[in-house]
Structure formats: structure tokens, C-alpha cells
Amino acid sequence: MPNGLYNNRYGFAISKKVGNSVVRHRIKRLFAEVLRKMQGEVLKGYDFVIVAKKNAVEMDYHQCRRDVIKTLKREGLMESSGKRKKAT
Numbered sequence: 001m002p003n004g005l006y007n008n009r010y011g012f013a014i015s016k017k018v019g020n021s022v023v024r025h026r027i028k029r030l031f032a033e034v035l036r037k038m039q040g041e042v043l044k045g046y047d048f049v050i051v052a053k054k055n056a057v058e059m060d061y062h063q064c065r066r067d068v069i070k071t072l073k074r075e076g077l078m079e080s081s082g083k084r085k086k087a088t
Contacts, residue, residue, distance in 0.1 A: 001046065001047045002045055002046055002047075003045060003046060003047045004045065005045055006044055006045060007044060007045075008035075008039075008042060008044060008045070008046050008047070008048060009046075009047045009048070010031075010032070010035055010047075010048045010049075010050065011047070011048065011049045011050070012027075012028045012031060012032075012049075012050050012052070013049060013050070013051045013052070014027055014028060014051075014052040014056075015052075017054065018052055018053070018054055018056060018057060019057055023057055024052075027052050027056050027057070027059070028052075030059065030061060030064050031050050031052070031064060031068070033061070034061065034064050034065045034068050035048075035068065038065075038068065038069075040079070041072075041078055041079050042072060042077060042078060042079070043077050043078070043079060046077065
């Protein structure tokens with residue numbers, strides 16, 4: 001969702017069904033690191049909510065990055081994607 005700001009905000013939703021606190025926090029750190037390293041590639045001015053499913057437990061950094069890029073490109077939120085959306 002557009003947030004009307006000049007930066008992005010990220011929220012993480014990870015159910016207790018995914019794993020214990022240690023596992024859920026590892027997944028959150030994994031997504032946060034991927035998004036941190038991709039700051040320059042993502043359009044600015046949006047709020048994101050990342051919902052982790054059970055199979056996120058098995059993800060490594062590279063798989064997480066591929067999934068995030070795929071999702072952002074599909075939604076037109078990557079700087080390099082052809083169909084740019086503008087935050088309003």
C-alpha cells in the first residue's frame with residue numbers, strides 16, 4: 001500500500017504454526033536482511049506486510065531473495081521493472 005512517505009516500512013506476520021520463537025525470529029531476520037540489501041531496487045513510498053508460510057522454515061538467503069524479487073516484480077514495485085507504479 002502507498003504510505004505517502006519517502007521511505008518504505010515493513011511488517012512481518014509469522015504464525016506460531018511456523019515454529020517456535022527462535023525459528024520465527026530467524027525468518028524475520030532473513031526477510032529483513034534481504035529487504036535491507038535491496039533498498040535501492042524497491043520503489044519508495046510503500047508499506048509492505050510479509051506473511052511467512054510454513055515452508056519458509058526451509059528457506060535460505062538466496063531462495064528468500066528470489067521469492068521477494070519475484071513478488072515485487074509481479075506487483076511492479078521494483079525500480080527495474082517495466083510497469084512502474086507511483087506512490088500516491
